[in-house]
Amino acid sequence: MTASIGEAKAVGLKPENGAAPYGNFTNYYRFNPPGERLRLIPAADLAAELPAGGGGAGPLALDVGCNSGDFSVAMYKHLCELKQNLKVLGCDIDADLIQRATESNPYPESILYVTLDIMDPASREAVLKPYLDKWHCTSFDICFCMSVTMWIHLHHGDKGLLDFLLCVSGLCKTLLIEPQPWKCYRSAARRLRKLGESKFDHFKTLSIKGDVAQKIQQFLITDCNMELVHCFGNTNWDRSLLLFKKRSSNQG
Numbered sequence: 001m002t003a004s005i006g007e008a009k010a011v012g013l014k015p016e017n018g019a020a021p022y023g024n025f026t027n028y029y030r031f032n033p034p035g036e037r038l039r040l041i042p043a044a045d046l047a048a049e050l051p052a053g054g055g056g057a058g059p060l061a062l063d064v065g066c067n068s069g070d071f072s073v074a075m076y077k078h079l080c081e082l083k084q085n086l087k088v089l090g091c092d093i094d095a096d097l098i099q100r101a102t103e104s105n106p107y108p109e110s111i112l113y114v115t116l117d118i119m120d121p122a123s124r125e126a127v128l129k130p131y132l133d134k135w136h137c138t139s140f141d142i143c144f145c146m147s148v149t150m151w152i153h154l155h156h157g158d159k160g161l162l163d164f165l166l167c168v169s170g171l172c173k174t175l176l177i178e179p180q181p182w183k184c185y186r187s188a189a190r191r192l193r194k195l196g197e198s199k200f201d202h203f204k205t206l207s208i209k210g211d212v213a214q215k216i217q218q219f220l221i222t223d224c225n226m227e228l229v230h231c232f233g234n235t236n237w238d239r240s241l242l243l244f245k246k247r248s249s250n251q252g
């Protein structure tokens with residue numbers, strides 16, 4: 001699988017051979033290096049939202065749709081000096097990408113990669129619960145959800161996107177999310193249709209459209225008990241980087 005799909009076109013990647021129906025581009029980080037985002041995200045701002053770390057298990061991070069792991073590693077390096085014993089679990093639907101991420105993992109004691117379709121509740125339970133149990137935790141301190149929402153939305157429709165947001169916000173205390181803007185959807189949807197699987201064709205019936213990032217933000221606030229704590233600005237792919245955290249229960 002290579003960067004041949006609509007998202008690649010939308011951001012100017014050259015199509016190569018093969019398909020990447022889930023955004024599972026093999027050369028994604030050649031075109032979207034993690035540093036382009038991290039330069040917008042001061043480590044101290046992120047670290048301030050995480051528990052201290054130190055003694056035993058440090059903060060736990062979940063990177064949803066981690067692709068070949070480059071962002072997981074870069075984010076780990078970005079935070080590990082401020083957050084001792086930080087642990088990162090990267091998951092992706094694509095087993096080949098997970099194998100690559102695992103083989104090139106420079107920090108196997110701190111970063112683990114697993115194959116997981118985050119939309120499958122049984123697999124989530126089978127994969128995430130044992131990991132949390134191992135660290136005596138019931139949730140992740142932070143979840144990274146970078147350029148994944150569009151793929152979930154196109155494959156699972158409006159309800160799938162909202163279920164996904166409920167799911168990830170339920171899994172973590174803090175959420176860093178980078179939604180794709182609507183302009184990416186058109187070419188991605190066209191490409192998915194060309195792959196010939198009508199089940200991918202949610203695009204025409206989506207009612208969450210237009211300012212998708214704003215709608216995601218609104219849903220996280222009104223339905224997921226989260227509040228926006230930072231907007232780190234827009235990447236050079238024109239995607240906003242939004243940091244949310246769980247509202248404390250006495251805030252209603």
Ligand SMILES: C[S@@+](CC[C@H](N)C(=O)[O-])C[C@H]1O[C@@H](n2cnc3c(N)ncnc32)[C@H](O)[C@@H]1O
Pocket residue numbers: 007022023024025028064065066067068071091092093094097116117118119145146147148151152
């Ligand atoms: C465009 S890439 C983004 C990679 C990475 N999050 C980043 O931006 O640095 C989207 C990734 O989400 C993964 N993905 C899509 N649907 C998924 C799902 N249901 N469960 C887990 N991963 C998924 C794809 O395989 C792909 O690697």
